Each structure stands twice: as C-alpha cells, then as structure tokens.
Amino acid sequence: MTNGPAVGGFPLGDRTVQRLGYGAMQLAGPGVFGPPKDRGAALAVLRAAVTSGVNHIDTSDFYGPHVTNQLIREALHPYPDKLTIVTKVGAVRGADASWNPAQSRAELTQAVHDNLRNLGVEVLEVVNLRVMGAVHAPSEGSIEAPFTALAELQRQGLIRHLGLSNVTSAQVAEGRRIAGVVCVQNHYNLAHRADDGLIDALAAEGIAYVPFFPLGGFTPLQSSTLSEVAARLGATPMQVALAWLLHRSRNILLIPGTSSVEHLRENLAAGELALSGDVVADLDAVGGGAVGEG
Secondary structure, three states: OEEOOOOOEEEEOOEEEEOEOEEOHHHOOHHHEOOOOOHHHHHHHHHHHHHOOOOEEEOOOOOEOOHHHHHHHHHHOOOOOOOEEEEEEOEEEOOOOOEEEOOOHHHHHHHHHHHHHHHOOOOEEEEEEEOOOOOOOOOOOOOHHHHHHHHHHHHOOOEEEEEEEOOOHHHHHHHHHHOOOOEEEEEOEOOEOOOHHHHHHHHHHOOEEEEEOOOOOOOOOOOHHHHHHHHHHOOOHHHHHHHHHHHHOOOEOEOOEOOOHHHHHHHHHHHHOOEEHHHHHHHHHHOOOOOOOO
C-alpha cells in the first residue's frame, strides 16, 4: 500500500497554502549576507516558484540583511492575491555577518517596519518571533515580553497572524496564552526529530509546523539508507527527504530553499513522490525508529 502524492494544502492563519512552499534565505549572498552572486537568477527563482503554484514564501529582513525582502518585492510585487509571505523578527546581523538577538520592544517594532517597507506592504500576513536560544536549537526561557510586543503590533493592524520559531513546547504554550499562534518553525528533518511530540500536539490543534533545515541546512543530510531508497525510487535523496516530511504529518508545511530554478523544480517534484509502507519504515529507521503519522 502506498501513501499517495502530497496534494492540497493546510491552513496557515485564515488562508490555506500549498504544503510545498519556498524559503528565500539562500537568495542572499554567502552566509546569508550581502547581495546574491546573480541577481537575475535570484529573481527568476522567485518568479518560477509562484508560476509553479507556490503560494507560501518564507523570508526575513535579517536575510542579507534586507536583501531577500527587496528581491521578493522586485520579483513579485504587486503580489498575487493568494500568495502568503511569512517573515520573522527577533535578530539583527552584525557587520561581521554574525546573528545577534534583537528582542526588545523597540527592536521588534523596527523590524516589523523594516519588513513592511522592504516587502512593500501595509500589513504583514504572518510574523514569526525567532527566539535565538542556542541559535539553531531552542532553550527554555520566557518569551512573554517579546511576544507581547508583537501582539500589540498585531492589535495595531500591522500584523495579521503570529507564529513562533526555534521554541520549546513550553514556549509554544506560553505564547498561545498571549496571542493566537498559527505556525511553529523549528529545526526538524529525517535525521533530526526532537520535535516529534510537538508536531503531533500541534497537528491535533490544527497548527502548522514548518521545519527549517528540512534538507539539513548548512550540513546537508547524508545517509546510506536515504541514498539507497532514492536509487530504488528513481529520485534524488533530497526529494525523498522532502517526501518523507510530507508523509510525516499533514500539518507540516515545507519551505526548502534554493537559488537555482532547476533545483526548485526538483524540490517541487517531491510532492508527486509516493512512498510505500516499506520505504517509510526504512526512512523512519534513519532517525532511530517509527514516528507518529498525522
């Protein structure tokens, strides 16, 4: 028995988006800093994504900084009615390309206005609070002050929906006591599954889970099992890794990034890849055993 190709979408705020989206981080220069090597190619990728049916783009004004949002505006503005652009705040870039926390009320307010200006919109559809924690891993601690600041900006009409990024289950619960949370964006992939329980809990509440580094991020996924399965299916290892995530739970929305139109098309083709029960079992073993299924 196979689990059919991933089709349709999942709610993100008051919209439904396709489960295969696009992450714009890689459009900036090396280290997500500075301009792209080929501006024309970056614009082409964004336009190809939307032409291919992508209606969920993930970005941040601290990518570049400012670079990816300005590219998105140049490539796509005026935006299609059904396009949902999700951004994040909570960090700034140093002159040395470092990633530094920026979680005060003033810093968050400035970040929201930077996103509004560079994207060329009057309201941001979804804004994630990026909790810095251990940079790419969450750590416990209250998020009341920064999330309350964003909730106030939401009440002012500058933000429609709020989400959280790089957070623990306790921080999600704390955030939901302050304001509605429409998505959680954390590190999760075939080999990194610390959030299995959180994914299932969010699925039960109808809240989207958006894995960052779905293909391993700065350290691409490498697994002999993954390579063997890909060879059997006539697909690339990265396509299989994405297909496994789509199978994992219906509330998972993917935002794989690339600066190549060819690679974009390969990523989107993962949505048509069917995985048999045996294949899923083999892939589950990469991360240490069976996982839940939404």
